[in-house]
Ligand SMILES: Cc1cc2nc3c(=O)[nH]c(=O)nc-3n(C[C@H](O)[C@H](O)[C@H](O)COP(=O)(O)OP(=O)(O)OC[C@H]3O[C@@H](n4cnc5c(N)ncnc54)[C@H](O)[C@@H]3O)c2cc1C
C-alpha cells in the first residue's frame with residue numbers, strides 16, 4: 048500500500064453496504080452486509096465497490112459481480128439500484144457518476160440489481176438486458192447499406208428537428224427506465240429510438256413499419272404496459288422525457304389504423 | 307534539420323512485411339485497385355463465415371457491412387451489448403474532407419495533415435485512402451439517422467480541431483462517438499434481424515485458432531457460464547481496440563484490453579510500433595491509487611486557462627493563498643511563443659517534469675493547476691461559462707470544487723495507442739486470414755494521432771475498406787470449405803486456454819491482479835511514458851520481467867472458472883499487460899530518435915523531438931520467438947513520394 052493510500056484509509060469513512068448476492072440465474076439470492084473503510088468523499092460509488100472487492104479477494108471471499116465499462120456516464124453498462132432508486136440519489140446521473148460524498152459517513156447503503164421480468168439476474172448485481180437489443184433489432188434503424196448513401200448535405204435537416212432527434216438519441220440503453228417502472232415497461236427506451244428517427248427525413252419511409260414492429264416486439268418480450276407513472280423519466284440519466292412515449296403512441300395508432 | 311525525400315536504405319525490408327501497396331499514382335491507387343479486385347460470387351457469400359471480434363466503430367461497421375453483402379458473420383464483444391463498446395465514449399468529433407465550410411479543405415490536405423501530425427511515420431498510401439473515404443463516412447452516417455450538428459438552414463456544421471487550419475470536424479453535441487456507434491449498431495442490429503449476423507455478447511476471445519498456417523477460428527470464454535467455446539470461420543477480423551490500459555491510469559473504459567491482439571501476436575502476428583502511445587494533457591487527476599479510469603476534458607480549456615505550479619517544492623498552501631510572484635507559469639516561461647497552447651505531448655511532458663520535481667499539487671502531488679482567474683477577470687464569468695460551462699460542470703461533479711473560484715487540477719494520462727498489429731494495405735496481418743481494424747492496427751496515425759481521426763479510421767476500415775479487401779482475399783486465397791470446430795486444432799487451442807485458466811486459479815497467492823496491474827502501470831508510466839531514456843528503459847525491462855515472474859507465483863484469483871468471474875477475466879488481461887509492457891519498452895529502447903508520442907530524452911533539440919530519418923524511417927514489426935524478452939525485429943521502410951519530410955516545429 049502506498050503512503051497516500053494509507054493516509055487516505057485513515058482519513059476515509061466507513062460504510063455498511065448491504066448487497067444483493069445471488070450465485071446464478073436460478074439460484075436464490077439474499078442481501079448480505081459488508082463493512083468497507085477508507086472511503087474518501089470524492090471516490091465514485093463504483094470505486095468504493097472496487098475497494099470492497101479487493102478487500103474481499105484478500106480475505107479469500109468471492110468478489111461482488113457488477114457491470115461497468117466507461118465510468119463516465121455514456122456506455123450504459125452500470126446498473127445498480129442504490130437505496131431503492133435506479134442509479135442512486137441524483138437525477139440525471141448514472142451509477143458510475145454517483146460520488147461517495149452523497150452518503151453520510153457510517154451509514155448503511157443498500158445495493159440491488161435492476162429488476163424486471165425481462166431482465167433476469169445473471170449473478171449478484173449483473174442482469175441480462177439483451178431484450179433491449181431485440182427491440183432495436185425489430186426495427187430501430189434506417190435500412191441503408193454501406194456505400195448506398197447520397198451526399199450528406201443533399202438532405203437538409205432543420206436545426207430544430209436535428210436537435211429533437213439528438214435529445215432522443217442521447218439514450219444510453221441502460222434500462223433504468225424499465226427497472227424503475229412499476230409495470231417494468233420499456234416504453235421510454237423504445238420511444239426514444241422511435242422519436243429520434245421520426246424526427247428526421249431519413250426515418251420517414253419506414254416510420255410506420257418501425258413503430259409497429261418495435262412496439263409489438265416489446266410486448267412479446269414480456270415488458271409491461273405504460274400507465275403514465277413517470278418513474279422512468281425521473282430516473283433516466285439522460286433526462287429523456289415521457290413526451291416521447293406520447294409520440295410513440297400516436298405513431299403506433301396511425302400505423303395500425305392506416306398501415 | 308530538414309532532409310529531402312531520401313529513401314531509407316539502411317532499413318532492409320522484411321519479407322514478412324510486404325505492404326502490398328498497389329502500383330500507380332497515389333491519388334488513384336485505391337480506385338484502380340478496387341476496380342480490379344477479384345470478387346466473391348454473390349451466391350457464394352453465404353457459404354463464407356466471417357468472425358468479427360469487436361463491436362466498436364471498426365468492428366460494428368465491418369460486421370454490419372459484411373452482413374449486408376451476404377456473408378455469414380459471427381460478431382463478438384465483451385460487454386452485454388454491442389452498443390457499449392469503448393468508441394461510445396469519444397466526445398469531440400470526426401474528421402472528413404468534405405470542404406462544406408468552403409475553407410480550402412481537400413482530400414490532399416487531410417492526407418497531408420495526418421502524415422505531418424503523425425510525424426512522418428505512417429504509410430502514405432493508407433493515409434491517402436483514409437482521406438478519400440472520409441467523405442463517404444459522413445454520407446453513410448447521415449443516412450443512418452446520426453443527428454449531426456446542423457446550421458439553421460439544415461446543412462451540416464463543422465468545428466476546428468488541433469493540427470489543422472481548416473474546419474473539418476463533424477460532431478453530435480459532446481457525444482459524437484456515441485452517435486456514430488449507435489448508427490453502426492443500428493445497421494448491425496438490422497443484420498441480426500436479417501439473420502446474416504449472429505451476435506455473441508459477454509464473450510472474450512482468448513486465442514486464435516490456426517489451421518494450415520491460416521487464421522480459421524477463435525476460442526472465447528463465455529463470460530456468463532465460464533465455458534470455453536470455439537468458432538470456425540474463413541477469416542478472423544480483430545477490431546478489439548488499443549492497449550492504452552497497460553498504463554493502468556488511462557482514459558479508456560475498464561474493459562478495454564489488448565488480449566485478443568496479444569494472443570494473435572503469440573501466434574506470429576507482428577506487433578508494430580508498440581512504443582507509439584498518446585498521452586493526453588488535460589485529464590482530471592487521480593484521487594487515489596484505487597482509481598485506474600480517468601476522465602478526459604477537452605483540450606480547448608487551454609485556450610483560456612493558465613497552467614502553473616508553486617515555485618516552492620512542497621508548498622502546501624491553498625492555490626488562492628499563493629501570491630502571484632510565487633507561482634511558476636511553466637509553459638509560458640518555457641515556451642514563450644506558444645505558451646499554454648503547445649501541442650499535447652509537450653504540455654504533458656512539462657507537467658510531469660514539474661511534478662517529478664516535487665512541485666505537483668493536490669492530495670497525491672500528481673497534478674498541476676489550470677487557472678481561469680485571469681480569463682474570468684478579462685472576459686467576465688459569463689463568457690467563460692458560455693465557452694466551457696459543461697466542462698466546468700463535469701469537473702465540479704467529479705471533484706466537488708468550483709473551477710470558477712479555485713483553479714482546476716489536471717494531469718496527463720494515457721489516451722490512445724498508435725501502435726498495434728501490423729497490417730498490409732489490405733488490413734491483413736502477416737498471418738493469412740487474420741485482419742486487424744480500427745485502433746487495434748498500427749496503420750494510419752504514424753507516431754501521433756490527430757484529434758477526431760480515430761473515429762474516422764475505425765469507420766473507414768469497417769464500412770469502406772474491409773468489405774473490398776476481404777472479398778479479394780477470399781476469392782483468391784480461401785475456398786469456402788467446410789472446416790468445423792471438430793478439427794483437432796480447435797480442441798488443442800481450447801485445451802491451452804483451459805490450462806492457463808487453471809493455472810491462474812491454482813496459484814492462490816497473496817496479491818490481487820489489480821495490485822500487479824498498478825505496479826506495472828507505474829513502471830511503464832515512469833519509464834515508457836512521456837519521456838524515455840536508455841537507462842530508464844533498461845531498468846523498466848528488468849523490473850517488468852521480475853514483476854511478471856512474481857505474478858505467476860503470487861497472484862490471487864478468487865472464485866471459480868465455471869461461472870461469471872470478473873477477477874479471472876482481469877487476471878488474464880494483466881498477464882498480457884505484463885508481456886506487452888515489456889515489448890513497449892524494448893521498442894522504445896531500440897528506436898533511438900524522438901518522434902510524435904515517442905520522446906527519447908537523448909534525442910532532442912532545444913526540447914523538441916528530433917527524428918532520425920536516415921536510420922529510423924521504418925515501421926518496426928516485432929515477432930514473437932517463444933521468449934517475450936527476445937522478440938525479433940522486422941522492418942518495413944517508409945517511402946515518401948508526395949510529401950517532403952520535415953522536422954515539426956512549434957517555436
Ligand atoms: C475518452 C476518449 C475520447 C475520445 N475522443 C475521440 C474523439 O473525439 N475523436 C476521435 O476520433 N477519437 C477519439 N478517441 C479515440 C477513439 O474513441 C478510439 O480510438 C476508437 O473509438 C476505437 O474504436 P475501435 O472500434 O477500434 O475499438 P473499441 O471501440 O475500443 O472497441 C473494441 C471492441 O472490441 C471488443 N473486444 C476487445 N477485446 C475483446 C476480446 N478479447 N474478445 C471479444 N471482444 C473484445 C470490445 O468488447 C469492443 O466491442 C477517444 C478516446 C477516448 C478514450
Ligand code: FES
Pocket residue numbers: 114115116117118119120121122123124125141142143144
Ligand atoms: S459505466 Fe458507462 S455509463 Fe456507467
